[in-house]
Structures are given as C-alpha cells and as structure tokens.
Amino acid sequence: MTETLRPAAPLSSPPPAPLLAVDRAAAELRRGGPVVVLAPDQAPLLIQSVEGVTGDSLERLVHLSGQPLALCLTARRTRLIGLDPGPGVVAALTSDLPLTADRMLRLADPGTAEDMGGVGRIDDLSVVPLLAGTVADAGVQLAKLARLLPGIVTTPVACAETVRSWASSRNLLVVEAAAVLGYAQTAARSLRLVGEARVPLVEAENTRILAFRPADGGIEHLAIVIGTPDPEQPVLARLHSECFTGDLLGSLRCDCGDQLRGAIDAIHQAGSGVLLYLAQEGRGIGLVNKLRAYRLQDAGYDTMDANGQLGFDDDERVYLPAAEMLRLLGYSRIRLMTNNPFKVDALSRHGVQVEERVPHVFETNTHNLSYLRTKALKGGHLF
Structure with a gap:
C-alpha cells in the first residue's frame, strides 16, 4: 500500500x-x-x-x-x-x-x-x-x-x-x-516539518526523507526514515552529522561516509529505522573551519587539538534538534547506533529513552587511523 x-x-x-x-x-x-x-x-x-x-x-x-x-x-x-x-x-x-x-x-x-x-x-x-x-x-x-x-x-x-x-x-x-x-535551544525547539518525499535508495528502496526547518528559516535537518518504524517499539536510530568531504566525496580522512551508508544498510537489514542527518558539519564548526583544522592536522595536530588551536571546543554539536525531530516523528524510545557514549547521555538529557547502544564500527585505512585513535583515546569513543 x-x-x-x-x-x-x-x-x-x-x-x-x-x-x-x-x-x-x-x-x-x-x-x-x-x-x-x-x-x-x-x-x-x-x-x-x-x-x-x-x-x-x-x-x-x-x-x-x-x-x-x-x-x-x-x-x-x-x-x-x-x-x-x-x-x-x-x-x-x-x-x-x-x-x-x-x-x-x-x-x-x-x-x-x-x-x-x-x-x-x-x-x-x-x-x-x-x-x-x-x-x-x-x-x-x-x-x-x-x-x-x-x-x-x-x-x-x-x-x-x-x-x-x-x-x-x-x-x-x-x-x-x-x-x-x-x-541554539530556541531554534531547535521551533523545528517543524516543511517537506517530505519518497526517495528510493540503493541500500534501501523503501525510504522517505523528511526535512525539518527552524522558525527563522535556518538550515534544515533531515530525517531518513527507512521502512515503517513502530513507535510503540524501540526504533533503530542513527544520528549522523553532515560531512561534505566524507559523505559526498568519499574522503578517506574520516569514517563518515562508511558510517552513513553502513547505517542505511543496517537499518534496511533490520527492517526499519531512522537516520537523522544533522546540519552540524565538522562537529559543529562548519566546513571552512573543518578545512582549516585539516591543514593543522597535516602540520601534526590531532583532530581535537586542531579544533582547539582554532579556539573551538572538541565538540561544538548540539543534540536538542535530534531530540526534537524524534519527538515530532513520534519516537520516544530508540536503539542508538553509535560509538560515542556522549550521544547517549545527550539524548537522555533531552528526554529520549536510549534502550541500547548498538556498535557502529568500520574498517580503518591509512588516512583515518590516527583520527579514529584520537576519538577513542580523547573522545571516549568505543570501537
């Protein structure tokens, strides 16, 4: 139907x-x-x-x-x-x-x-x-x-x-x-659905994409809904921060592209779920600043020290938009695909019940090995 x-x-x-x-x-x-x-x-x-x-x-x-x-x-x-x-x-x-x-x-x-x-x-x-x-x-x-x-x-x-x-x-x-x-808090709480369409994907043909925009007309966050998740059950979910270089270009400096496509495939194999595609490039510092951080990484700084050199915190992301999107979708209980325990804590603080952390790990390469090691040693990521 x-x-x-x-x-x-x-x-x-x-x-x-x-x-x-x-x-x-x-x-x-x-x-x-x-x-x-x-x-x-x-x-x-x-x-x-x-x-x-x-x-x-x-x-x-x-x-x-x-x-x-x-x-x-x-x-x-x-x-x-x-x-x-x-x-x-x-x-x-x-x-x-x-x-x-x-x-x-x-x-x-x-x-x-x-x-x-x-x-x-x-x-x-x-x-x-x-x-x-x-x-x-x-x-x-x-x-x-x-x-x-x-x-x-x-x-x-x-x-x-x-x-x-x-x-x-x-x-x-x-x-x-x-x-x-x-x-950030006011904009997140003003999110509303502004567009929705069926978008068959290579990894998951039964997919809808829903766009949520804050009241001031700011950048949209997207929900990629695969199958028909049952809101009465814990929904398999992934929070994915946009990554132009990894998601679109296939950059080897990070594992973002693998995580994005791997999550879509995993949700499809599970039968249903949702991936929230959040407009928070570079852990919230933006694409241009991420490129600046890459240059500093080439000079010898790790990914978190590079952000610090620019004057940013290790992670500038805000997770209230994700919680609000889940609420608008009717999902209050989730099984979260992540290696980052902080995401579990952040969603819990915003009223989302995370019933399980589902590991989300992919093979490394010579270009992202140091990046992933830093996330584990300094960011507490679990691999």
Whole structure:
C-alpha cells in the first residue's frame, strides 16, 4: 500500500524576533560588518569578526565608538598562544602598542600565524578574563553561529542617547546577548516539518526523507526514515552529522561516509529505522573551519587539538534538534547506533529513552587511523 505523505505544517505565526535578530547579526559578521551586542547591566559592545578585520574596518570601529579596541578570543585559544585567561571562557586582549589587523589575525588564526611567522610578541598584551554569559561571550558565540573563527574585535559603546537610537542612526544592527546565547535551544525547539518525499535508495528502496526547518528559516535537518518504524517499539536510530568531504566525496580522512551508508544498510537489514542527518558539519564548526583544522592536522595536530588551536571546543554539536525531530516523528524510545557514549547521555538529557547502544564500527585505512585513535583515546569513543 502506498503511504500517504503528510503535508508540511503551515506557518502559524511569524518567527520569534530574537531568532531573526541573531540571523541578521550573524550575516552581518559574515560580510565583515560590525554589530552591537547588548545586555542588561553590562556595557554594550560594538563587535566585528576577526576574519573581517582590515585597517579600514578598525579605523571605522574607532571612529564609531571613540574607544580603545580589544581582541576577544576563547579561553582555549588564549592559553595556546601563551597567555592566561584566568577563570574566563573568553579573554579580552589589549595592548599599549597598536593592535593592527595583521596582528589580530596572527593571534586568532593559527593558519595565518603559520604563514606569517607565528603569533609574534605577546609580552605587551594585557588579558582580562570574561565569564560565561557576558556580552563578549555572546559576541564570540555569534561568530561561531556565523561559522567563522571564534574571535572578535570589540570596542565599548558610550553614548548619551539610547544604544538602539545610537545604532539606528549609524545603520548598525543590534542583537541582545541573551538571544545569541539561547539561539541554539530556541531554534531547535521551533523545528517543524516543511517537506517530505519518497526517495528510493540503493541500500534501501523503501525510504522517505523528511526535512525539518527552524522558525527563522535556518538550515534544515533531515530525517531518513527507512521502512515503517513502530513507535510503540524501540526504533533503530542513527544520528549522523553532515560531512561534505566524507559523505559526498568519499574522503578517506574520516569514517563518515562508511558510517552513513553502513547505517542505511543496517537499518534496511533490520527492517526499519531512522537516520537523522544533522546540519552540524565538522562537529559543529562548519566546513571552512573543518578545512582549516585539516591543514593543522597535516602540520601534526590531532583532530581535537586542531579544533582547539582554532579556539573551538572538541565538540561544538548540539543534540536538542535530534531530540526534537524524534519527538515530532513520534519516537520516544530508540536503539542508538553509535560509538560515542556522549550521544547517549545527550539524548537522555533531552528526554529520549536510549534502550541500547548498538556498535557502529568500520574498517580503518591509512588516512583515518590516527583520527579514529584520537576519538577513542580523547573522545571516549568505543570501537
């Protein structure tokens, strides 16, 4: 019998304003523009992504604010360049010497530092630790959401009028720190089904693909449903983060392509199940940053140290979207195909009952052996 496809849910209300504000601010950072980040009881900051800095853009920031500039990096990156961020999650770096665009890039980007002879002197730099939840923390998180390096140039906004009026008169976007820090959770909880179709696959002909989009129109996550899973029974499931190089090109640097096709085949052999294809490339750092990490791996860093050199955590992924998709599909109990116990814990925290961890292991090759060894020794993966 041909299954009737469900219609996409209509838009019932406009997207939440905070989501749109974060989207617009992230887009502005990506094109090299400045934005204002504010929060109650904190000094607002005018920020720009360190990737977009030029001599002219720094002059514009100083002209707009009339205040000194600082470079804000994650605590992890700060330690790696030889400075102590103290208890902060972010560190603000200042100097009595000019913080030029070239110098900021050397400090923030290990790839650029390698090309330009290292980070250079650091003895003139002063470090101010900044805690989680501060405006600077939100600014760095905004750069991550924009899939840029986690580094920003900041300058305080001091004006006699309201910050929003000051920003509006200068054509600057404003975003609240709370909206940035809560974006991932808010976007995940707003996911809705926007499209569905039958897509016969080589490994599994009886397959449907369902697309789930957040309310702000962000990137879709996909559910690949094979067969007809019984929601009254534990559903065989796999969470798979997209990997352009492995899934599409067959890269030998990782095992992602093998895991993707192997999961589809295993679910088909089991009779039914679901694979969630999550838009979280490179453990959540994005494709461009993943390529930067690959270059660092070629220079001798392992996969997790390379992410750290760029200023990212070992794993930047968020698993609430997966939990929400399972909920929308009607699956509350699953048998999870994974080698990563953290995924089991993360889904459990979001209300998904993981009744069994199903091992998901494939043969290594000379190119991914070190990568898989690092995941086992440092990431706790079970092989």
